[in-house]
Amino acid sequence: MTVLLAVEELTKHFPVRRGLLGRTTALVRAVDSISFTIDAGATLGLVGESGCGKTTTSKLVLGLERPTSGAIRFQDEDVLTLDRPALKRYRRAVQAVFQDPYASLDPRMRVGSIIAEPLVINEPLDAGARRRRVLELLDLVSLPARAAELFPHEFSGGQRQRVAIARALALSPRLVVLDDPVSPLHVSKPPQIQNQLREQQQRQGVSDMLNAHHQAAVAHMSHTVAVMYLGQIVEWGEASAVALAPRHPYTQALFAAALPIDFDTPHEEIVLPGEVPSPLSPPSGCRFHPRCPHVMPRCATEEPRLRPEANRLVACHLY
């Protein structure tokens, strides 16, 4: 498979400014030198707790934030040095679905106009052709044609998220970045959205980058999974390998907390002590070492690098 998106040592530090002169007093290391790739037609799942850098990573990929350093390569072109027309093409090819469908849809626009808006800007279509395309997209996300005439408030959260997906797919993107798209939804709704996303992928061959809290759902949806902790990737590999036989102690705790539910397979419970430290002053060495059940002396001093281990990459001194 060909690599669609390659992220190399991507870093984003946010300065903390204090006082009247706005002097920088500290740095929030939101994303610290992460690298990953997404193949054409594949889904990468980014997993981690709040504050681990998932959302910043997706903003960097979407071009909504400029990285402090590092490179984003899309179809072998460096995204950060693109000129305006090329950047416009990139933004067209990479679309977003945000977490909160209550905030990401304009409440005063009808659903039809919401979905048509990217087409108005990017495609020289006449009104009739545009309308046909909108109906196609609604059908793609299993919403009735009359939905085009309604306003967002007339839909449930899950239906709104489908509208957001239809809008993201309007320009036939190569990559869709989904930032925790199912977390605000009803218990019975996430499966519908997940099935929908999968069907779209099969039909259109788009790649997805999916962030979520619910690691079992991400593992279920993704081809590869990258686990983030305090701005770094600690484990990255095949979804089933990472989910079923996690190697990094943090991944192990995360997927042990995911549970379920087979009563007959023995389930080891791992409760980590403490909380995620502040990204303002991450711990020395391995950032996970203060909470790690397998901590060794060298973990406090030496930062582990991602190394191949059992069909995946793991950043841990245990291996």
Next chain:
Amino acid sequence: MPLPVIDVRDLRTHLVTRWGTVKAVDSVSFAVGEGETLGLVGESGSGKSMTCLSLVRLVPRPAARILGGQVLLDGEDLLTKSEPEMRRIRGRRIGMILQDPMSSLNPVFSIGMQMREPVALYHGLRGRALTARAAELLAAVRIPSPAQRLRAFPHQLSGGMRQRVVGAMAIAAPPRLLIADEPTTSLDLTIQAQYLQLLRELQARHRFALIFVTHNLGIVAKMCDRVAVMYAGRIVEMGPVRRIFTRPAHPYSRALLESIPRLGPRAERLTAIEGQPPDLARLPAGCAFAPRCPDVMDRCRVEAPPETPVGAGHVTRCWLAMPAPGAPS
């Protein structure tokens, strides 16, 4: 058999709204014993929270009214108590932990002020003894350096720590019954695991009955002895956790269980429950789940199924579970 701590019988709470009367809690019966945990699961709007609020008689008035039934706490019916009597029961004999700790804590008072209030009330302590007891309670919920934390304000604590403070207040009495309404939904995963472990330790020490409301079936599997599945204001299935998870009798429970993504290969589609949760003001005649049920029969649309035993301590409301007339059960 020992008397259960809480015994709810045929509880009915209705909401009068502009769109009609909503049967938010419709003939709900269950009991929870000492040291036992009952999980209450269901979609939003299924009546989980309204059931809990009815137990402590804190339903939103005047829209909601508790119309009937019994809520027996150690054999005393709370529905016949006067309001002053109820005020002595809430907090003292029934503790509550709600989803968002920020809405349970007052942002303008220090943790110490808020901790001392219930402790003074329940135990009649004052001065240094009171402060010491408040610090002990914070230590009991594993808050590091509790004496300093008493001077902190809620916004200075993390979400996990705030929820621990709420937990400390809830066990201050300690109560006979603890109601935890989605207590970990706002917490991160590793913090959630810590909090669940803490709840289990507290329960082991104080032996309270625990009602755990959640829509996370993983937590139910980990935390609960028995589980009650609610749909449209009714308990549609109740039984031992292991039994419900391995042999669910109600199509709705089955659908809920099948809709959870499991750790495993990126394989088949997830089973989604078709259709929308019901509009409680316009419930269909018969079984409320009938419009979404994959196994619906003609009878389901006319007549609501009664509670039917299907195993040891396992009941369901489904016509499919009814033994055919004359057949051995």
